[in-house]
Amino acid sequence: MPIALLKFPTDLLRDVFKFCDPFELYKLSKCSKRTQRSIKLSGRKNWRIRYFDPGTVIIYVDHWLYRFEKAEKKEDYFKGSMLKPMSMRYPDEVVDLFFNLLDTFGICRVGMLSIDFRNFESFSNIANILIERNMEIEEFHIGSEPDVKDAAHIMPLVNRMNITQYFECDPRFLCRFHYQLETFPKKVFINWSYWFNIGQLLNNSCVRMELFKSNLSNQDLDVFLRKWKNPETFPNLGWLKIYGKKIDNQSPILDMIPPIQIVGNPRAEVTFGYRKDIVDGVPVSKDDGTVGWLKVELGGRWPELKFLVVNPDDTVITSR
Amino acid sequence: MSSTEQGTSSAAPAEPTTAPESAAAPEVPESFYYVHGKDKVVHKVSAGALQHSALIHGMISNLGYTEEQAKANPFPFENIDGDILQMVVDWCNQHKGKPTPPEDTNLPKQKEKLFDLVLAVNYLEIKELLTYCCKQVAMMVKGKSPEEIREIWMIPTDAEDEAAEKEAKKRAGKEAAGETAAAAGDAK
Known part of the structure; x- marks a missing residue:
């Protein structure tokens, strides 16, 4: 027996919608513009959204997580599972779904964007709108994928996006293009970081940075660490880790020829989501008295530099 | 009971x-x-x-x-x-x-x-x-x-909503015109 739902006053609609899960509200939003407006009026939770290439979108709040996956066949439309994690297959283009969810649920924060270049056009459409709305993106992850022909277009987008917490870049970009990271969230991890040069390192404002397969040399790192010693430079930096073949024993870093370590020195340890530590490092002082622990190792497949800045609030120094 | x-x-x-x-x-x-x-x-x-x-x-x-x-x-x-x-x-x-x-x-x-x-x-x-x-x-x-939700909850389509809105505006216009004419008649 049908009932004319939209004839209910707004407070009653709100009470009804409280018992509908996001999948039902999404389907309802597709019925008409008026129903979508009614859902918006019915109050908002603090939903956040995640996007995973090529077509998965998740919205979540507290301990609730709803997963929308692209339907391959018409018979799968709106089918899904209510077992955790709850999921439903959608028929739309992923861009349409993404913006429908943003608008219907009044989402103003993106928890994560994860792309692997399988659907770059969709991603760039999403990125452009997020830029237009200046929406906060907590984490942005560029996943590993062999075909990265669109990589040249990614950095201009990244630099305009409001990424606040974490940027991770896994793939190996083509050498013939120039890539420049100009804005920095708190944490950065770049796997194939050959393109991340000293200019970008000197420009960073990160708390934690990890650069693998780097082209930075002893001279570059010497310049960076000397700059760090000046008061008020890199005030956020807590952890720097660099793997690179150009770190060698041919020239000094802060007047020390690598390897740089003193066996028997204490363990300096800090937790940034997960634990980072330096054992047998060498203390280096900033001109304002801040201490950092430096260690450079040349053995192993990739020479590595680790630098941990002591923060009395979260750094633990253990004698050995 | x-x-x-x-x-x-x-x-x-x-x-x-x-x-x-x-x-x-x-x-x-x-x-x-x-x-x-x-x-x-x-x-x-x-x-x-x-x-x-x-x-x-x-x-x-x-x-x-x-x-x-x-x-x-x-x-x-x-x-x-x-x-x-x-x-x-x-x-x-x-x-x-x-x-x-x-x-x-x-x-x-x-x-x-x-x-x-x-x-x-x-x-x-x-x-x-x-x-x-x-x-x-x-x-x-x-x-x-x-589609099923639309039927169960009697939700009009966008086109139906637009048509209803147009109709309501037209009716309101006619009513306003009628009131103006009546007021003019009263004045005479």
């Missing part, structure tokens, strides 16, 4: 029968009030049962009626159909003095009456029953496609 008599007016209600009492008789004599809906059928309901309705509870707390005064002045709910009010009164009697369990088997099941029941319960401010009714409405579309 309360019983009722037909055809009584709010000004002179016929003698209604009393709703059944719970097994344990209250120590203090219970006060009763009288309500009627659109059909003018008067229902005698105890103050205890009426406590579920924030609206009626608020009204009776301010009145301080005697039994005779209450009988002579039943609360008129002209906007509620008689059968709907009957359902509500039944529910209030069944749940007198006790909270509603999460899965209440005594709740009204008639889907065809759900729309009017929700509006009545909302008007009477019976929070627990309203919650249940809203849940029932929401459950109607569980697992349905947008």
Whole structure:
């Protein structure tokens, strides 16, 4: 027996919608513009959204997580599972779904964007709108994928996006293009970081940075660490880790020829989501008295530099 | 279940029968009030049962009626159909003095009456029953496609909404023009 739902006053609609899960509200939003407006009026939770290439979108709040996956066949439309994690297959283009969810649920924060270049056009459409709305993106992850022909277009987008917490870049970009990271969230991890040069390192404002397969040399790192010693430079930096073949024993870093370590020195340890530590490092002082622990190792497949800045609030120094 | 008599007016209600009492008789004599809906059928309901309705509870707390005064002045709910009010009164009697369990088997099941029941319960401010009714409405579309939802909840398409909006504007325009003409006629 049908009932004319939209004839209910707004407070009653709100009470009804409280018992509908996001999948039902999404389907309802597709019925008409008026129903979508009614859902918006019915109050908002603090939903956040995640996007995973090529077509998965998740919205979540507290301990609730709803997963929308692209339907391959018409018979799968709106089918899904209510077992955790709850999921439903959608028929739309992923861009349409993404913006429908943003608008219907009044989402103003993106928890994560994860792309692997399988659907770059969709991603760039999403990125452009997020830029237009200046929406906060907590984490942005560029996943590993062999075909990265669109990589040249990614950095201009990244630099305009409001990424606040974490940027991770896994793939190996083509050498013939120039890539420049100009804005920095708190944490950065770049796997194939050959393109991340000293200019970008000197420009960073990160708390934690990890650069693998780097082209930075002893001279570059010497310049960076000397700059760090000046008061008020890199005030956020807590952890720097660099793997690179150009770190060698041919020239000094802060007047020390690598390897740089003193066996028997204490363990300096800090937790940034997960634990980072330096054992047998060498203390280096900033001109304002801040201490950092430096260690450079040349053995192993990739020479590595680790630098941990002591923060009395979260750094633990253990004698050995 | 309360019983009722037909055809009584709010000004002179016929003698209604009393709703059944719970097994344990209250120590203090219970006060009763009288309500009627659109059909003018008067229902005698105890103050205890009426406590579920924030609206009626608020009204009776301010009145301080005697039994005779209450009988002579039943609360008129002209906007509620008689059968709907009957359902509500039944529910209030069944749940007198006790909270509603999460899965209440005594709740009204008639889907065809759900729309009017929700509006009545909302008007009477019976929070627990309203919650249940809203849940029932929401459950109607569980697992349905947008097309099915559109049918179940009678949702017009965008085109239908636009057409209705145009029609409403046209009607409003005509009415305004009619009023202007009438005013001009009066002036002459």
